[in-house]
Amino acid sequence: MDNETKAAVTKALDAAIVSVAEDEFNRLSTGLSDQEIADSIRLTLRSLERLQSGQMPDYDDWDALFYSIWYQPGHVNLAYTLAQLIPSENNPLRTGNGSLEVFDFGCGELAMQFGLALAVADGVEEQGTIPQIAILSEDDSEPMKDIGWRIWRNFVREIAEYPELGILQRICQTMRFEHQADPKATSWLTALHVAYEENAETVKQQLDSLVVEQEPQIVLVTTHEVSEEWAYNPLSHGYSNISHFFSKAEFVLDGEFEEITKFRSDLCNKYIDDMLDFLGTEDYRFVRNYLKSLRTKWVTTDRFETRDFLYRRD
Secondary structure: OOHHHHHHHHHHHHHHHHHHHHHHHHHHHOOOOHHHHHHHHHHHHHHHHHHHHOOOOOOOHHHHHHHHOOOHHHHHHHHHHHHHHOOHHHOHHHHOOOEEEEEEEOOOOOHHHHHHHHHHHHHHHHHOOOOEEEEEEEOOOHHHHHHHHHHHHHHHHHHOOOHHHHHHHHHHHHOEOOOOOOOOOEEEEEEEOOOOHHHHHHHHHHHHHHHHHHOOOEEEEEEEHHHHHHOOOOHHHOEEEOHHHHOOOOOOOOOEOHHHHHHHHHHHHHHHOOOHHHHOHHHHHHHHHHHHOOOOEOOOOOOOOEEEEEEEEO
């Protein structure tokens, strides 16, 4: 992806996320006092803080909102980066031929869907052809999926404003979101950051069932570094670990999300800065640090380190 395209994608996704975040914040905060809003922000940030220790957040409406303005760009970057590194023999995105069906387990806010679209667009630039792409997304959290779809629809509208994103617009319009009855399609199963201690066994059972039922050629799993021990693997089902293809993976996208940064800062100015006595020193500093300490980027924090695993069916 050249710098001009990268800048346009960044601006379009920035605007799409903020538009949804503003609408959702207004919906959730309607009828609440400033203190109730400040406390809701505190509670959801403490919920998301659990990710740092490998625990599962609540993933309710408030969590989904604040997840989108902190984690979503980095996870799209991760999906986009890894999708391009999967070997060509199992990757229509790199060859431009055939079709691909992806089952995205624990899809969150559709980071894999965004990453695939960007990766396909890059492939079209190189190969000149568009493979058929279908992605089926599943997550137990309806608020996460709902915000993901709303961001996606806004993103598709936003990219129409950028002539340099014409190919990406075509990709988004031709992607399918239902099962394709194509026995020749390459099949992937992806599970991005769904490893938590409290549901590791349940996730394993669900993914085992999908592996047996669908027999995907590729299984892609990522986790936060503290959750590696709970990461799923399909080795007992006839798969080989080929994670070495990710050994030199570095995030491809860079750049700042200026509108998201401003949105977080404005929330702090309006609802948090005068709440020291109400929140208490520890929570006040915690919330203010989250909202104002860092500018939003494709990788907002250097601490966003992942463990990435790739398995191929023997």
